[in-house]
Amino acid sequence: MNNHLQEKRKQVRKPTEVRKREIIDVAINIIAFEGARAFTAKNIATAVGMTSGGIFRHFESMEAIVVDAIERVEEILASDFPSGVEDPIKRLRDFFLQRTRTILAHPGISRLLLSDHLEQAAGIETAKRLSKIKIRSRKFIHGCIREAEQQGSLDSVADVEAATSIVIGAILSLSHVSTQVASTSKSHKPSEDVWALIERMLEKGRSS
Known part of the structure; x- marks a missing residue:
């Protein structure tokens, strides 16, 4: 049974870039709607469906998440400026x-x-x-x-x-x-x- 569950988890494990994007988007929403105090690894992990330790397999620190979150905001808003x-x-x-x-x-x-x-x-x-x-x-x-x-x-x-x-x-x-x-x-x-x-x-x- 345990082997079956482990195999199932492996099958649904998402690529690193997908997981990182999920973490970043969740981080943006937590900071925006709940404030800086709610910006914790535990809250992010709960929202994404991971363990707190799992968060740090993708990011070195909470500061790194914030930096990538800002880059994500910049990326999204940059597409709003029309050219031509x-x-x-x-x-x-x-x-x-x-x-x-x-x-x-x-x-x-x-x-x-x-x-x-x-x-x-x-x-x-x-x-x-x-x-x-x-x-x-x-x-x-x-x-x-x-x-x-x-x-x-x-x-x-x-x-x-x-x-x-x-x-x-x-x-x-x-x-x-x-x-x-x-x-x-x-x-x-x-x-x-x-x-x-x-x-x-x-x-x-x-x-x-």
Whole structure:
């Protein structure tokens, strides 16, 4: 019987990279939703279905998990920045909708962006990498709006700084709405409706 159980465990043992990704994703959610105090090997192991010792077969330390978690966040958010779209408003639209989809798919990430939980778990220096992601996002949004202004396609009543803040605020607001509607078939509709309003505000001479 014991041999049978051991053989079964061997059959379901997951590849190292799969296990590491599971551990990282669980770590992100624990830090985001439960805080730094809950970020323990025991809690991660329970969520993943491993022993605490098993965690350290894949990572040298809890600090190593945090570093890889930040890299995972960077990897996910980096895919939100579109390239090859000449029109700055359309480029901003693609970013806005993709970022809200990312938040919907990874609600833990939005919680990290809005809290200091990661800083508490990782320390200030490591958490600065997350701050750079926020700065890059703001620069991208600001750059798109500034470019639209320079091209003459930004409505004359729209201020670049104010419009940047509105777009960022809308994304942050939708990060809460998205988690509430994640299980519905209309999960993307709020972001599309909000963008339609922002686009009407931004574009000069827009008739719809």
